[in-house]
Amino acid sequence: MEIQDKENAPTNVVGKPLDRVDGPAKVTGAARYSAEISVPGTVHGVLKTSTIAKGRIASIDTSKASQEPGILGIFTHQNLPKPAKTPKQIEKWRAAQSYLPMQDDQIQYAGQPVALVVAETLEAATQAAALIKVTYQADAPIDSYLDPKAELFDPQKIQQGKADGHVVRGNPQQAYDGAAIKHEATYVHAINHHNPMEPAATLAVWEGADKLTVYESSQNVTMHQGNLAELLGMPREQVRVVTKYIGGGFGCKGSFWPHTILTVLAARAVNRPVKLALTRQQMFTGVGHREDQEQTLRMGATAEGKLVSLVHTKKATTSPWDNYTESNGKVIDMLYACPNYSTVYELARANVMTSVWMRAPGEAPGSFALESSMDDLANQLGIDPIEIRLRNYAEHDHSNGKPWSSKSLKQCYKRGAELFGWDKRNPQPGQNRRGRMLVGHGMATATYPVHSSQGTARVRLFADGHAVVEAGATDLGTGTYTVMTQVSADALGLPPDKIRFELGDTRLPTAPGSGGSVAAGTVASSIMAAAQDVWEKVVKMAVADKKSPLYKARPADVKVELGRMFLVKNPQKGETLVAALGRSGQPDIEGSGTGKYGAGYETQKFSPIEANENSDDKEKKASGHSMHSFGAHFCEVEVDPDLGTIRVTRWVGVHGAGTILNRKTASSQMSGGAIYGIGSALMEETFRDPNYARYTNSDLASYHVPVNADIPDIQIEFVPEKDPYINLLGVKGIGELGMVGVAAAVANAVFNATGRRMRSLPMTPDKMLEALRLPA
Incomplete structure (x- = not known):
């Protein structure tokens, strides 16, 4: 069935740049977003959160808070109604974090909810929360995998048991030892927070004791419904979850977090609809983050630059209870033709909440290591970065041996190079200037699986x-x-x-x-x-x-x-x-x-x-293929050699992602992905105090995200691509693809501009100045 570009059709709007209907x-x-919805009788909830990261609550004094006018309830671990089950008692818990606060006096991370105030007005609830006095018995926390007190462990399973932490294909160590060309490098990725414009919010409305409606800022209403039903011991059909509009999520609203069930329990206790919205500061300690992580990639190749071995290891920080970590190795395993591959992850438990998927989880940080190393290999051999990728082009998926359902990556390379003017790039690092600015050009590959x-x-x-x-x-x-x-x-x-x-x-x-x-x-x-x-x-x-x-x-x-x-x-x-x-x-x-x-x-x-008819045969045929989207980023940067600032001045992205349902919204998605990746590459970093395991820049004044002045005009194109196996319309999805490889493209452009390889994200001016002081 021809969906796109059919002449004289009655409608034929799929693929066209239709304006947003919303x-x-x-x-x-x-x-109306979740925090803007009100029903008759709505009252307001405000959380009080812990100021320590590890220890126990010695006492909670709510006497002054309870005297404030309009207070309907102040809930702590001492009087909050208990759910029918806790996450750890649910066999198939569908969320990132399995720990539910306010069930006892234990403190496991800074910013953990310790009290919830419900009042007639938001102002009254906020004032009462400020008046609650909590006394703690504090213990020394562990802040990250770098903490001397931290103990690395090797999880057999990651992603809540859905993926194996060890992957070995062929004999990677032997192949690396015998390789003509060897390259080894370590890459560091800072803690990142999602920071959508709309904070997380919940409005819980009970009808009697056995019917619940929750207006939630959720990326997955079905998941929220199932988790609430399990926690409350209620039939699913008695729980309704509504999310009509979301002001961004990037993954943090794709899981289930404690504030939701705490609000629901408080609403039942006061017998009123309760609305609770996290503050910006609470967004840093309430809905997860991208973990701090360190990767080492060893790459072995022939004298001609063909990969023979990839050996990948990773260290990261996780919470005291969960083993989630991003699966960085998946992209390294499948993107290029390489007969020998291995990955091992190590985690350290720290006093932080569980990290969670953040736009392009695994693929974004994994591609930073892989695509930076691929450019290093090209530079070592004196060949073009696109050429090194073509010499290692995977005609099938080497991670599983399956053919691609479709793949247009070569077309993306070609068209992207044409649009960017790649043939005019000076391959010699540090030789191109615009006034006193060092100018560099870089590129990287993008890919994301079809889940x-x-x-x-x-x-x-x-x-x-x-x-x-x-x-x-x-x-x-x-x-x-x-x-x-x-x-x-x-x-x-x-x-x-x-x-x-x-x-x-x-x-x-x-x-x-x-x-x-x-x-x-x-x-x-x-x-x-x-x-x-x-x-x-x-x-x-x-x-x-x-x-x-x-x-x-x-x-x-x-x-x-x-x-x-x-x-x-x-x-x-x-x-x-x-x-x-x-x-x-x-x-x-x-x-x-x-x-x-x-x-x-x-x-x-x-x-x-x-x-x-024959749906089983079609599914079997489709399952015999590896399904991925692909693309290529091209980047120009200017580096100030005196100040160390890095500015992206040109960007081209070309992608092959199956049927594109709307050219305008799809281009916006890909531009947004590039902007998100540029932020991760150059400025986004959450600082966790090593002594107290508390975030020190938990607001948008000090957690820097890109603004208009940081971003150039972005040129996006899609190459035509039909996928005969993937689904009824051949749609692959593009939400993550635009971010994968972005940080590497920036880093590769910085290397071309300066001759200095930046391996720690974000690439801030202090790091750039330090690199420029070192010999090339």
């Missing part, structure tokens, strides 16, 4: 020519409302303004959350599957209707495309779905369907009756 609501203030997922959708087509389409997905602010409206419009042959797409509610059909680049492909495919269900029902109506051009046709001989039914052998003979439905006398017709990865649109039959 734009008017956002610019007029009609869009398998599935979801459901419901389509209701009305005889008057409009439709309501529903899926329990979420929109991070990146365009889900818009692209799913486009998919629905083409599936039903209606103009986009005749489609109302609804999401963000667990009362809607279950869909995956927005994270890991899974939402676009899965939800779009589920809409297509639901539309096929509608097609099948309307085709049956038409072939039984004497007034239809399709009367007495075999349903298997009818094809549906862009909302029009027609005979395969005589395409002129047909009519629209709406026309057939309108004659039937039915006001509407409904269909539902499940979309998932593994049923590609070229292997999918679009005759309605045959649409779901």
